[in-house]
Every structure is written in structure tokens, then in C-alpha cells.
Amino acid sequence: MTLQEFFGQLELLVCQASQRFAAVGDAAALEAARIEFLGARSGRLKQLQKALGQLPAADRPQAGQRFHQARQQVEEALAAAQARLAEHRKAIRSTELFDPTIPGLRPRLGHLHPISQTIEQLKEIMGRLGFSLADGPEVEDEWHNFEALNIPPEHPARDPLDNFYLATASHLAGGDAGPPMLLRSQTSTVQIRVMERQKPPIRIIAVGRVYRPDTPDQTHSPMFHQIEGLMVDRHVTMADLKSVLRMLGESYFHGEVHIRFRPSFFPFTEPSVEIDMSWQGRWIEMGGAGMVDPNVLRAVGYDPEQVSGFAFGLGIERLCMRQHGIDDIREFFRNDVRFLEQF
Ligand code: DAH
Numbered sequence: 001m002t003l004q005e006f007f008g009q010l011e012l013l014v015c016q017a018s019q020r021f022a023a024v025g026d027a028a029a030l031e032a033a034r035i036e037f038l039g040a041r042s043g044r045l046k047q048l049q050k051a052l053g054q055l056p057a058a059d060r061p062q063a064g065q066r067f068h069q070a071r072q073q074v075e076e077a078l079a080a081a082q083a084r085l086a087e088h089r090k091a092i093r094s095t096e097l098f099d100p101t102i103p104g105l106r107p108r109l110g111h112l113h114p115i116s117q118t119i120e121q122l123k124e125i126m127g128r129l130g131f132s133l134a135d136g137p138e139v140e141d142e143w144h145n146f147e148a149l150n151i152p153p154e155h156p157a158r159d160p161l162d163n164f165y166l167a168t169a170s171h172l173a174g175g176d177a178g179p180p181m182l183l184r185s186q187t188s189t190v191q192i193r194v195m196e197r198q199k200p201p202i203r204i205i206a207v208g209r210v211y212r213p214d215t216p217d218q219t220h221s222p223m224f225h226q227i228e229g230l231m232v233d234r235h236v237t238m239a240d241l242k243s244v245l246r247m248l249g250e251s252y253f254h255g256e257v258h259i260r261f262r263p264s265f266f267p268f269t270e271p272s273v274e275i276d277m278s279w280q281g282r283w284i285e286m287g288g289a290g291m292v293d294p295n296v297l298r299a300v301g302y303d304p305e306q307v308s309g310f311a312f313g314l315g316i317e318r319l320c321m322r323q324h325g326i327d328d329i330r331e332f333f334r335n336d337v338r339f340l341e342q343f
Pocket of ligand 1: 314
């Protein structure tokens with residue numbers, strides 16, 4: 001074999017090897033091609049290497065260099081084919097993993113917070129008793145939170161340390177301060193708002209947040225919820241109050257409930273009572289109530305000689321805690337889903 005013939009053979013081999021490797025479609029065909037061209041014993045490159053040894057000694061260095069180049073080209077063609085097949089296998093595997101017939105994963109839906117659930121139940125129960133829903137702002141003036149409720153300026157309940165008074169924009173600007181405003185400390189404010197714009201008979205509830213600067217502990221939170229009830233008509237009595245509260249309790253707890261009144265004092269009721277409810281043999285303090293004080297009726301333009309009314313205010317967290325056996329009010333506001341998802 002002359003040097004020229006040797007070069008021709010090398011070129012032909014590289015060309016054929018490149019075509020074969022580019023065409024193989026699976027691992028077995030690739031392996032067969034590898035053995036044919038690069039096989040260590042009788043591969044075609046090996047055979048040319050033997051021919052190289054037969055060339056005249058003077059031609060060998062040149063021939064050896066070209067041989068080396070050719071082997072590199074064939075090995076690159078093999079590597080390219082291996083990479084191409086690996087890509088292909090990966091693509092097949094990912095389409096096999098996607099099974100369009102598997103039902104989708106349902107996204108987790110939230111549900112109502114236990115306090116919201118209690119509120120919904122209370123509204124529904126009181127609605128059946130003929131009480132409609134009334135509303136008022138959480139930022140109140142002193143008239144609705146105190147004065148109209150017969151709480152005079154020197155009354156301790158108005159202490160700035162016991163209320164969240166607000167610095168309004170005009171306070172902050174240092175200008176004309178305007179009337180003091182505060183976060184309402186009780187939903188009794190809504191009684192006034194309703195009576196100011198409606199004539200008796202009145203049967204309403206108001207539900208919402210109230211605020212007091214209490215340090216949070218097991219039974220206190222600076223924000224909590226109350227349900228307020230108000231009924232004003234001719235001949236409304238404490239007996240009506242007691243039976244409405246009993247029906248409310250029995251509907252909410254789904255069982256026999258007893259109501260106990262303990263004498264108390266609120267500026268806006270006379271007489272005033274603390275309400276205890278017993279369910280499943282345990283007494284719990286639920287809130288306050290009483291007959292609307294004549295001063296309150298007069299403040300909204302009613303005639304205490306003509307109409308009378310009862311009012312009550314219950315803690316919503318208390319009701320919810322008693323129902324579910326929750327012993328720490330802070331759980332409601334931690335927003336730990338492991339707690340919330342139980343309800
Ligand atoms: N507002 C009272 C409080 O937050 C609760 C209350 C007592 C409401 C007597 C009333 C009532 O309507 O008649 O402590």
C-alpha cells in the first residue's frame with residue numbers, strides 16, 4: 001500500500017463511520033457500529049493501524065499523524081451518537097411519566113374561621129327569632145361609645161388607659177384636633193346608631209370586633225368579638241330577655257341550656273345583670289344584659305313612658321370556646337392551620 005492509498009483508506013473510513021454513527025437509532029446498533037470501526041481486535045481502524053506498520057519507514061511519521069487524527073474523528077462521531085441517544089431516552093421517559101388519565105391534585109380549599117362560623121350561626125339563630133342585622137363603625141366618637149350610653153365624662157370606663165383613642169390626621173398635623181375618636185370598646189354603640197334613625201319596635205343584633213388595651217393571655221385579647229342584642233317595644237320585660245337568651249343558647253349549643261342572671265351594673269341598663277349560661281352541667285359567664293336605661297331611651301328621643309327594651313352583649317369567643325372546648329383565646333388569632341383546620 002502506498003502512502004496515498006493509505007490516506008484514501010483513512011478518509012473513506014472516517015466518512016463511513018460518521019454516516020453510520022449519525023444513523024444509528026438504538027443502543028444495539030450503536031454498539032455494533034462501535035465494534036465495526038473501533039473494535040480493539042479486528043475493527044477497521046485496527047486493520048489500518050496494521051497496514052500502517054507495513055508502510056516504508058520514511059512514510060510512517062506522516063501516516064501516523066493522519067491515523068491519529070482519523071481515530072479522533074471516529075471517536076467524536078461515536079460520542080455524538082451516544083449523547084443523541086441519551087437525550088432521546090430522556091425525552092421518552094418524561095413523556096411516559098406524564099399520564100393524562102390520572103385525576104388532578106385538588107388544591108386545598110380553606111374554610112371559614114371558627115369565629116366566623118360562630119358569627120354565621122348566631123346571625124342565623126337570631127334571624128329566626130326576628131332580629132335583623134345592624135352595623136356600625138369600628139372607629140367611633142365618644143357620643144356613641146359613651147355619652148348616649150349614659151357613661152358620663154368622669155366615668156372610669158372612659159379612662160384613656162382603658163381605651164384605644166386615636167390620633168387623627170388633624171391631631172398629628174397639630175391643627176384643630178376635632179372630636180376625639182376611639183376604637184369602639186363595645187358593640188353597644190350600635191344600639192344608639194339604630195335607635196337614632198329608627199322608631200320602635202326594634203329588634204336587632206349587631207356583631208363585630210371590639211377593642212380594649214388588654215395584655216393578651218389565655219382569656220384576654222386586645223381585639224375580640226361581641227354580639228349585641230336590642231329589643232325595644234311596648235311592654236318588653238326581663239322575661240323576654242331571658243327567654244330570648246335561652247333560645248339563643250339552646251339553638252347554638254344544640255342542647256338544654258339554663259340562663260342565670262346575677263345582679264350587676266352597667267350605665268346603660270337598669271336593672272343590669274351578668275349572664276351565666278349552663279350547658280352540659282357547667283356554668284359559664286357569657287356577658288351582660290339588662291333593661292335599657294330610661295336615660296338612653298331619652299338620649300335617642302324615645303319616650304320611656306311609652307316603650308321599654310332589653311339589651312344584651314355576649315362574647316363571641318366565649319361561646320365558640322365553650323362549644324369546642326378551646327381553652328386559650330389566643331388560638332383564634334395565631335392562625336396556625338393545624339388548629340384552624342379542626343373546625
Ligand atoms: N357592653 C357591655 C360590655 O362590653 C356588655 C353589655 C352589658 C351589653 C349590658 C349590653 C348590656 O347591651 O345591656 O361589657
